[in-house]
Amino acid sequence: MTIRIKRAYEPPAPGDGYRVLIDRLWPRGLRGEELRLDVWAKVLSPSDRLRRWFGHDPRRWRAFLSRYREELRAPATREMLGELARRARRGTLTLVYAARDEAHNNAVVVRAELARRLRSRARVTGRRRRGPATGRRRARRGAPAASRRTPCRRARG
Secondary structure, eight states, X not given: OEEEEEETTSOOOGGGOXXXXXXXXXXXXXXXXXXXXXXXXXXXXXXXXXXXXXTTOGGGHHHHHHHHHHHTTSHHHHHXXXXXXXXXXXXXXEEEEOOSOSSSSHHHHHHHHHHHHHHHHHHHHHHHHHSOTTOOOOOOTTOXXXXXXXXXXXXXX
């Protein structure tokens, strides 16, 4: 369960696992065979407008983060993020990008979003495993017996 990020200009390695290009534009000077991609997820890249506005200027990084995270909430994008999170649970996932700046690029944001999804999924499944077998809620200590019961609705008749 590893999520890596790697520049497109670095040679593919056997340990890269499932390789995904997350840029809207194809990396200059590279052929498809050189990248050895499993999928090109254009839907995960920032919009052209946002990409041009950002221009990989570190001074605009914080604003880019919030705008790009907003774009990642689109239904098609969320679906692709879900698929990549499932892939990451099964093995190594490598997000491939072409930007020169290793700290300020869309791959950093996508990796953080995938990691957040994996953590939240682990918390949800962890709660289910540790929960009481009966499915009842635990009563708070010192609470009167009436408040320990869960209210039930009467059937309309």
